[in-house]
Amino acid sequence: MRYEAPATAKAAAKLLLGAKGSAKILAGGTDLLVQLRSGMKPPGLVVDIKHIAAMSGIKKERGGFRIGAAVPSAVMGENKGLGKAWPGVVEATGLIGSTQIQGRATMAGNLCNASPAADSVPALAAAGAVARIAGPGKRRDIPAEKIATGPGKTSLKKGELVESIFLPKRPPRSGDAYLRFIPRTEMDIAAASAGVNLTLDRKGVCTAARVALGAVGPRVILSAKAAKALIGTRLEDSALEGFAAACSAAATPIDDKRGTKEFKTHVAGVLARRAAVIAYERAGGKP
Amino acid sequence: MIKTKFKLVGTRPLRPDGVDKVTGRARFGADISAPGMLHALILRSPHAHARIKSIDTSRAEKLPGVKAVVTRDDFKLPEREDLVDICRNVMAREKALYDGHAVAAVAAVSKTVAREALKRIQVEYQVLPHVTDVDAAMKPRAPILHKGMRTIGAEPAAKKDSNVAQIHTFGHGDVVKGFAKADIIIERSFKTEATHQGYIEPHACLATYGADDRADLWCCTQGHYMVRNACAGLLGMEVSHLRVTASEIGGGFGGKTTVFIEPVALALSRKAGKPVKLVMSRDEVFRASGPTSSSSTDVKIGITKKGKITAAQAILRYQGGAFPGSPVQFGAMTGFAPYDLENVHTVGYDVVANRPKQAAYRAPGAPLAAFAIESVIDELAHKIGMDPLEFRLKNAAREGTKSSYGPTFGPIGLEATLKESKKHPHHLAPLGPNQGRGVACGFWFNFGGQTSVSLNIGEDGTVSVVEGNPDIGGSRASMCLMAAEELGVPYEKVRTVIADTASLGYNEVTDGSRVTFAVGMATIKAARQAIAIMCERAAKIWDIPAEAVVWEDGCAKPAGSNAGNFKPMTLAEIAGSAGSTGGPISGHSEATADGAGVSFATHMVDVEVDPDTGKVTVLRYTVFQDAGKAIHPAYVEGQFQGGAAQGVGWAINEEYIYGEDGRLQNPGFLDYRIPVASDLPMIDTVILEIPNPGHPYGVRGVGETSIVPPLAAIANAVSEAAGVRLTHLPMSPPRVLKAMMENGKGAA
Numbered sequence A: 001m002r003y004e005a006p007a008t009a010k011a012a013a014k015l016l017l018g019a020k021g022s023a024k025i026l027a028g029g030t031d032l033l034v035q036l037r038s039g040m041k042p043p044g045l046v047v048d049i050k051h052i053a054a055m056s057g058i059k060k061e062r063g064g065f066r067i068g069a070a071v072p073s074a075v076m077g078e079n080k081g082l083g084k085a086w087p088g089v090v091e092a093t094g095l096i097g098s099t100q101i102q103g104r105a106t107m108a109g110n111l112c113n114a115s116p117a118a119d120s121v122p123a124l125a126a127a128g129a130v131a132r133i134a135g136p137g138k139r140r141d142i143p144a145e146k147i148a149t150g151p152g153k154t155s156l157k158k159g160e161l162v163e164s165i166f167l168p169k170r171p172p173r174s175g176d177a178y179l180r181f182i183p184r185t186e187m188d189i190a191a192a193s194a195g196v197n198l199t200l201d202r203k204g205v206c207t208a209a210r211v212a213l214g215a216v217g218p219r220v221i222l223s224a225k226a227a228k229a230l231i232g233t234r235l236e237d238s239a240l241e242g243f244a245a246a247c248s249a250a251a252t253p254i255d256d257k258r259g260t261k262e263f264k265t266h267v268a269g270v271l272a273r274r275a276a277v278i279a280y281e282r283a284g285g286k287p
Numbered sequence B: 001m002i003k004t005k006f007k008l009v010g011t012r013p014l015r016p017d018g019v020d021k022v023t024g025r026a027r028f029g030a031d032i033s034a035p036g037m038l039h040a041l042i043l044r045s046p047h048a049h050a051r052i053k054s055i056d057t058s059r060a061e062k063l064p065g066v067k068a069v070v071t072r073d074d075f076k077l078p079e080r081e082d083l084v085d086i087c088r089n090v091m092a093r094e095k096a097l098y099d100g101h102a103v104a105a106v107a108a109v110s111k112t113v114a115r116e117a118l119k120r121i122q123v124e125y126q127v128l129p130h131v132t133d134v135d136a137a138m139k140p141r142a143p144i145l146h147k148g149m150r151t152i153g154a155e156p157a158a159k160k161d162s163n164v165a166q167i168h169t170f171g172h173g174d175v176v177k178g179f180a181k182a183d184i185i186i187e188r189s190f191k192t193e194a195t196h197q198g199y200i201e202p203h204a205c206l207a208t209y210g211a212d213d214r215a216d217l218w219c220c221t222q223g224h225y226m227v228r229n230a231c232a233g234l235l236g237m238e239v240s241h242l243r244v245t246a247s248e249i250g251g252g253f254g255g256k257t258t259v260f261i262e263p264v265a266l267a268l269s270r271k272a273g274k275p276v277k278l279v280m281s282r283d284e285v286f287r288a289s290g291p292t293s294s295s296s297t298d299v300k301i302g303i304t305k306k307g308k309i310t311a312a313q314a315i316l317r318y319q320g321g322a323f324p325g326s327p328v329q330f331g332a333m334t335g336f337a338p339y340d341l342e343n344v345h346t347v348g349y350d351v352v353a354n355r356p357k358q359a360a361y362r363a364p365g366a367p368l369a370a371f372a373i374e375s376v377i378d379e380l381a382h383k384i385g386m387d388p389l390e391f392r393l394k395n396a397a398r399e400g401t402k403s404s405y406g407p408t409f410g411p412i413g414l415e416a417t418l419k420e421s422k423k424h425p426h427h428l429a430p431l432g433p434n435q436g437r438g439v440a441c442g443f444w445f446n447f448g449g450q451t452s453v454s455l456n457i458g459e460d461g462t463v464s465v466v467e468g469n470p471d472i473g474g475s476r477a478s479m480c481l482m483a484a485e486e487l488g489v490p491y492e493k494v495r496t497v498i499a500d501t502a503s504l505g506y507n508e509v510t511d512g513s514r515v516t517f518a519v520g521m522a523t524i525k526a527a528r529q530a531i532a533i534m535c536e537r538a539a540k541i542w543d544i545p546a547e548a549v550v551w552e553d554g555c556a557k558p559a560g561s562n563a564g565n566f567k568p569m570t571l572a573e574i575a576g577s578a579g580s581t582g583g584p585i586s587g588h589s590e591a592t593a594d595g596a597g598v599s600f601a602t603h604m605v606d607v608e609v610d611p612d613t614g615k616v617t618v619l620r621y622t623v624f625q626d627a628g629k630a631i632h633p634a635y636v637e638g639q640f641q642g643g644a645a646q647g648v649g650w651a652i653n654e655e656y657i658y659g660e661d662g663r664l665q666n667p668g669f670l671d672y673r674i675p676v677a678s679d680l681p682m683i684d685t686v687i688l689e690i691p692n693p694g695h696p697y698g699v700r701g702v703g704e705t706s707i708v709p710p711l712a713a714i715a716n717a718v719s720e721a722a723g724v725r726l727t728h729l730p731m732s733p734p735r736v737l738k739a740m741m742e743n744g745k746g747a748a
């Protein structure tokens, strides 16, 4: 196993492209190292991105935030501006693992590991986050929800890597929230999760919404139908009931050790409803 | 006579092993290495049930760096009957009986080489139908695990092969008559899923087998004498040719009371002629150590309108894995033990299934029975509008009660725990919406057993207690306290060490809550013997009869003015002159300890249930338990809290989940959910002390009773909060939500 720690994204892309056998990007390693220890075939090349300066910071850009791919969750949690603008995304990333894990775990790693239960992904999808991909050719931007194509699979091509994730400027009276269901209080994996991001008009009526469900399908589910159930409402009980039902209808979970289909379907609706109420209050709406 | 006035016993000094554990100096199973050591790995069956047609190890043996490969061919079936199943469990023979059953093992120069070697071993399996559920295993056409196994205790005698190994019955009176007298009868069925002790340290050992057929074994175990005897039997050795040293132990809870990897490491070391280290991964611990039984139980209890139990009956079925020996008889014996019953009858079915052979887990078998029985007790109390504690008090077993399993109780503390819980602030605190409070009682026998202790007086007046029971719950602190109490020296002057098997007589395993009781008693006796010798030495110096010398406050003193006027001699002074008064001074005790006092507990717990998700949060928990005498109260509280904490896991989220293919789906701590710290409230404890007449200080074992009531107490609380009776453990969110919705209780 060869280990490289290049200083630029270009150099990283070059190494990845030139690799003869399999190659893996190493960000925080909280997925990769665990997988290696539990019997995954070691890759021929490991490219550590933590020495790439351009990937290691959080920058303001056009009123939004550009978060480097090597930025650990703990650093995101300490950025006050980011926390104020995108509390749901920061919270979601803050749920990953424990204090120790958060000193290493990155949002890009969470995204590229492509677990259906990844915590930051529904929040990113709801936020309309955009991943910037570096590679052999020109940089390109794609929506965060387009990275994972199925469990453990991404749309990235050989030589490509996520360089940063961009959270756009948001209109006034906007709020987001993320909730997951775990049987315990900590150190667990979501059986269902929901991210909600919405914008209100002056009267507290929802004018725009994005709703994403996690762990209830092979990849994150962005439900326009569920979002529609919020738009035009003040999140009255009846609207929320319809919304929860729409979310449950959008969920496509499987029966497994983490719960039955029925359970996950129901809880996806419950969580989305609770997250919507939090997002609504964050946007300045009065319940 | 039971001693009641103490200087040191009952205080809370620092634990003697604390510094080692926080600084990392303590050596656990995997912490030791030897020059030239090899690393071993075990190949395990991926099938729940399969005939092993052939095993070809030749390609593995040819791999450079591989020094030994062992299979069933390297283990002769032992003559000792009690070792036959252990042998079959340690290494599969004709059949693999569960997912994870060991099939071959390799010792190589590195783990990497060993891993590669495992891949080169070719095993030809013929996959057979399997069964993992207890009720399914008892069905007439279930796949049979053991050809020729006939149910022992069946009436009429069994004529066909069965997965039911044995039927146990207990009770007295006439339940048919008793039920006829009842005004109200409740009958219910319950299920529990298998759990694992969840000790944090995986099994690990280092075996060194010499060319002279003498061997040393270092391992993490609850009983190194047991390991010695089992390994010697399996390898055809004489016990004294195998010396076993117990490492520090990172938890066991009963799960380390048998052997899994130790005989394999020895066999590999014998074959390779080199030290062999073998460490289980967590995945292996889950798949191939000894989890608990899963169970299915029917309970029927009848009462009068006034709340007196007229008859009680339970049928218990425990699946104990691939070999006979589930603790169902303990379930059948203990479940009704808290009650004074005229008519009681229990039947226990010991069932085999395609799962790892169960091992002990704190009060083996009792929590499952208590869950079912205490649930029905709770329901009956509510049915007649009686406080569940009052109901239990009305029917409680007392001194003189003929127990449900036979013997008549001596002085016991059940009533005291119930009365104490009735007046505790917890009982009187208000509950909020979606909250419920549950109580339950629990009983455990406790045990004594063979014990050997030496106590050596050092030349400078310090003391070493040498015992042979791995310290799993702070027992070294308790031994130091008891020795210091007897000798009249400060706690810090005593050091307790756990000797290897060659250095001390036989000791039974650290189990049955026996150590503070039995080893404590031996320590006290050894100290008293040393005191007698020291009195003799003083008498010799003073030239008076030994009877004229007494031991007080750490000194030998003349018994009275008649004996003479001598300045008392301290322990250190006597020790310092021992060389000229007769030589080294030690005390010993070698005995089979009888008189272990039974122990009862009552638990009280508040929970909240989220009506939208079925998630249970434990809000408040109080344990009331009789300790006889708490030698080191902080450790007693630790045992109470530990039992309750493990009970919370068992009740709410822990469960072995098998797929259709008979494979374990969750062999890791991510999906096998033991509680994390934030899942638990502070667990409050109330220690009651009703002395056990069988111990010089009144000690009763406390380690196991504490896990008996929690499953039931929590189920009773959840049932109240959810508005529906929960009868299947664990009460994981999907199960609770489903039960609520089916009863129209969930906020759908």
Ligand SMILES: Cc1cc2nc3c(=O)[nH]c(=O)nc-3n(C[C@H](O)[C@H](O)[C@H](O)COP(=O)(O)OP(=O)(O)OC[C@H]3O[C@@H](n4cnc5c(N)ncnc54)[C@H](O)[C@@H]3O)c2cc1C
Binding pocket: A024, A025, A026, A027, A028, A029, A030, A031, A032, A033, A034, A049, A069, A095, A096, A097, A098, A101, A104, A105, A106, A107, A108, A109, A110, A111, A112, A113, A117, A118, A119, A120, A156, A160, A161, A162, A163, A187, A188, A189
């Ligand atoms: C104890 C523990 C608890 C955990 N708890 C949670 C939890 O609660 N919720 C949760 O969602 N996850 C959890 N995880 C999983 C993990 O911590 C997260 O997925 C984390 O975000 C991964 O980030 P990383 O930087 O460590 O990724 P790495 O392990 O470095 O990488 C993960 C994967 O992404 C690829 N990758 C990394 N960066 C890039 C990039 N820039 N471009 C392209 N590919 C890349 C890697 O090659 C690898 O395949 C937990 C893990 C552990 C060990």
